[in-house]
């Protein structure tokens with residue numbers, strides 16, 4: 791079965807009356823459990839308006855995961871922007887990493903052309919992937935330095 795990668799955008803419908811961090815942690819926690827089981831890797835980015843996520847793995851497993859994600863009421867308007875067979879994984883060490891915008895990663899966001907919010911009108915799958923991979927790399931370097 792070929793390796794496959796899917797990227798989508800969606801509208802953030804997290805509960806705005808509650809803190810964001812625990813809601814995101816819940817998503818990442820179930821994602822890590824399920825994705826490890828299904829051998830899916832990837833990254834999730836978000837802001838107050840949108841999510842964008844990359845999922846990679848065996849093709850059927852990716853589509854099965856996507857089918858569950860599609861039904862999730864924590865977001866709406868899920869739209870695939872890229873889905874293709876690929877040669878290799880880009881997030882081999884992340885079952886589901888949070889590509890977070892913070893002090894350590896801000897430079898990467900600006901340099902790769904993400905001045906403000908995630909914008910499906912202007913952001914190509916290629917640029918999203920480029921940024922996600924760069925942030926995964928920053929995360930890895932920080933882990934290594936901390937070790």
Ligand SMILES: Cc1cc2nc3c(=O)[nH]c(=O)nc-3n(C[C@H](O)[C@H](O)[C@H](O)COP(=O)(O)O)c2cc1C
Pocket residue numbers: 817820821822824825834841843845855858859860861862864865886
């Ligand atoms: C933005 C977003 C990203 C998600 N990413 C994943 C994911 O990568 N893997 C996954 O299994 N579930 C993911 N989920 C959660 C699924 O929608 C769903 O709640 C979960 O897979 C159900 O798992 P369960 O059937 O084991 O309870 C995500 C949900 C949201 C809102």
